[in-house]
Amino acid sequence: MASSITVRTPASIANLGPGFDVFGLAVNAFYDEVTLRKTKSGITIISNGSVPSNPHSNTAGIVVGNMKRRFKINGGIEIAIRKMIPPGFGMGSSAASAAAAAVAFDRLFRLGLDSTALVEFAGVGEKASAGTVHYDNVAAAVCGGFTIVRTDPLDVIMLDPPADLRICIAVPKLDVPKKKTRKSRKLIPKQVRFSDHIANLSNASAMVAGFAQKDSDLIGSSIHDIIVEPARMRMIPGFSKVKDYALKAGATGVTISGAGPSVVAFSKKSADLEKISTAMAKGFATAGTKCMTIVCKPTKGADIRNKAKAIL
Amino acid sequence: MASSITVRTPASIANLGPGFDVFGLAVNAFYDEVTLRKTKSGITIISNGSVPSNPHSNTAGIVVGNMKRRFKINGGIEIAIRKMIPPGFGMGSSAASAAAAAVAFDRLFRLGLDSTALVEFAGVGEKASAGTVHYDNVAAAVCGGFTIVRTDPLDVIMLDPPADLRICIAVPKLDVPKKKTRKSRKLIPKQVRFSDHIANLSNASAMVAGFAQKDSDLIGSSIHDIIVEPARMRMIPGFSKVKDYALKAGATGVTISGAGPSVVAFSKKSADLEKISTAMAKGFATAGTKCMTIVCKPTKGADIRNKAKAIL
Numbered sequence: 001m002a003s004s005i006t007v008r009t010p011a012s013i014a015n016l017g018p019g020f021d022v023f024g025l026a027v028n029a030f031y032d033e034v035t036l037r038k039t040k041s042g043i044t045i046i047s048n049g050s051v052p053s054n055p056h057s058n059t060a061g062i063v064v065g066n067m068k069r070r071f072k073i074n075g076g077i078e079i080a081i082r083k084m085i086p087p088g089f090g091m092g093s094s095a096a097s098a099a100a101a102a103v104a105f106d107r108l109f110r111l112g113l114d115s116t117a118l119v120e121f122a123g124v125g126e127k128a129s130a131g132t133v134h135y136d137n138v139a140a141a142v143c144g145g146f147t148i149v150r151t152d153p154l155d156v157i158m159l160d161p162p163a164d165l166r167i168c169i170a171v172p173k174l175d176v177p178k179k180k181t182r183k184s185r186k187l188i189p190k191q192v193r194f195s196d197h198i199a200n201l202s203n204a205s206a207m208v209a210g211f212a213q214k215d216s217d218l219i220g221s222s223i224h225d226i227i228v229e230p231a232r233m234r235m236i237p238g239f240s241k242v243k244d245y246a247l248k249a250g251a252t253g254v255t256i257s258g259a260g261p262s263v264v265a266f267s268k269k270s271a272d273l274e275k276i277s278t279a280m281a282k283g284f285a286t287a288g289t290k291c292m293t294i295v296c297k298p299t300k301g302a303d304i305r306n307k308a309k310a311i312l
Numbered sequence: 313m314a315s316s317i318t319v320r321t322p323a324s325i326a327n328l329g330p331g332f333d334v335f336g337l338a339v340n341a342f343y344d345e346v347t348l349r350k351t352k353s354g355i356t357i358i359s360n361g362s363v364p365s366n367p368h369s370n371t372a373g374i375v376v377g378n379m380k381r382r383f384k385i386n387g388g389i390e391i392a393i394r395k396m397i398p399p400g401f402g403m404g405s406s407a408a409s410a411a412a413a414a415v416a417f418d419r420l421f422r423l424g425l426d427s428t429a430l431v432e433f434a435g436v437g438e439k440a441s442a443g444t445v446h447y448d449n450v451a452a453a454v455c456g457g458f459t460i461v462r463t464d465p466l467d468v469i470m471l472d473p474p475a476d477l478r479i480c481i482a483v484p485k486l487d488v489p490k491k492k493t494r495k496s497r498k499l500i501p502k503q504v505r506f507s508d509h510i511a512n513l514s515n516a517s518a519m520v521a522g523f524a525q526k527d528s529d530l531i532g533s534s535i536h537d538i539i540v541e542p543a544r545m546r547m548i549p550g551f552s553k554v555k556d557y558a559l560k561a562g563a564t565g566v567t568i569s570g571a572g573p574s575v576v577a578f579s580k581k582s583a584d585l586e587k588i589s590t591a592m593a594k595g596f597a598t599a600g601t602k603c604m605t606i607v608c609k610p611t612k613g614a615d616i617r618n619k620a621k622a623i624l
Binding site: 018019022148149152155159190191192193201205206208212227 | 460461471533
């Protein structure tokens with residue numbers, strides 16, 4: 001049995017407009033890499049970034065601790081986290097580490113868990129970050145592609161995205177508030193109008209059809225959220241302009257990535273993606289905000305690596 | 313140019329649980345047939361059933377009148393309606409006649425309208441019946457298969473259902489109240505809890521994936537509606553038992569068909585469909601209600617017939 005396993009997991013975009021807490025999309029913009037190594041005792045964390053080193057407050061540490069208890073695994077584990085997904089920008093950074101930890105733990109101890117169980121264990125780690133369990137990012141990080149999550153009971157459905165789908169991400173240089181996801185969840189209305197419910201549900205349904213039929217235009221035109229985006233956009237100075245400019249530059253749909261503040265513009269390989277990225281940066285500039293832009297595409301999920309890259 | 317056209321349209325199940333006003337499924341349980349024939353003047357209606365003979369209160373008559381005005385068609389039209397879908401039982405009866413009229417009108421005058429335009433014209437006829445425009449049944453009747461409707465702007469997406477999907481319909485012998493659809497729409501809450509919104513949206517998304525992946529079990533397990541069904545089920549005496557018994561007999565999902573009172577149980581060709589139908593009838597019997605049961609499957613949409621069957 002191997003004494004260490006390294007798993008790489010992708011960044012992910014949650015919500016995709018109408019699919020709050022339900023939709024996720026794994027993208028090749030950034031990856032985290034987690035190596036689990038058997039040790040004599042305890043859970044220790046090393047990393048290349050500024051993630052918490054206390055296993056009780058680190059998402060990967062929480063996942064490992066929980067799985068260790070659940071499967072009655074003795075001995076210790078060292079968790080080495082190579083964090084490349086910027087945390088706090090709505091790119092599924094904490095989910096990626098949690099997902100990598102769950103998949104690595106499963107492989108290290110040959111548990112043979114299915115993807116739903118892996119998503120469930122990874123989701124527990126997310127709770128530490130967001131305050132509530134939500135599985136959208138972890139599902140995408142584990143399974144890859146476009147994922148649909150149902151809870152009660154947990155069920156994850158994966159669809160293969162169209163090959164020509166491209167996403168321009170604008171990551172603004174903002175001071176992300178502490179416990180951002182918790183704060184942004186508090187902005188969400190407790191009640192929604194029935195007609196708004198139907199509007200979002202119809203766009204969510206169309207988006208699933210778009211992924212199933214590999215129709216990137218339909219996916220883009222389904223990114224229309226009249227419930228969460230209006231409530232959260234005020235957290236992102238310049239959002240309206242970023243969206244407006246990106247659409248004018250040829251994006252088919254624009255929305256907040258997860259809890260933000262990153263903004264994602266959906267388009268196709270054949271579009272002028274440079275133009276869309278520049279337009280998004282100009283939109284942020286109207287609010288005096290600088291941003292980094294990345295053009296990316298959908299990618300696969302958790303990937304077992306033969307060898308961990310040296311991280312420290 | 314032909315002087316008469318006959319179009320046959322299927323019964324349809326709207327909502328399918330979480331997809332209120334969005335989802336429709338054409339089924340081969342019953343069909344309406346509408347023949348439009350050019351006459352000298354006016355709009356006249358003949359039928360085999362008890363549909364209104366006044367073209368201003370007949371759904372097909374309203375569609376024809378509206379299209380006649382819109383396309384500035386002179387001369388008269390006789391509308392012969394062979395109504396085979398029982399009206400008032402949630403089987404898309406009025407939608408089928410409206411859809412058949414729209415498709416026949418398009419063909420008779422060689423308008424070359426696309427399916428979205430046909431659904432839009434047919435929807436106007438539905439308004440006369442339901443009090444509000446909704447396109448779920450007319451989309452299924454025009455396009456066939458499983459349909460997703462988005463409005464603003466109107467957009468219809470069709471997915472081919474799995475070949476093994478079967479539906480047991482129980483049509484209870486109840487006195488259907490006048491303007492039933494209007495009344496049942498009034499039962500729907502104006503506001504929904506955010507968590508209920510997400511639950512229904514996730515099941516709706518899973519259902520679309522089920523149709524796209526031709527997974528009848530996933531379709532069945534997605535028939536779970538915590539918003540509309542609880543509000544409407546009290547209109548259907550015995551509903552809880554019908555649902556409970558059908559599930560125990562092997563149905564994968566059970567819900568109200570459209571605005572009811574018909575109840576639909578989803579299953580697969582390989583299941584004991586007779587047992588499910590019997591279970592549904594037993595469920596209605598607990599409330600002292602008799603019902604007719606039909607086993608059916610998805611079907612295609614509007615069908616141009618070479619010859620109308622004699623109806624009178």
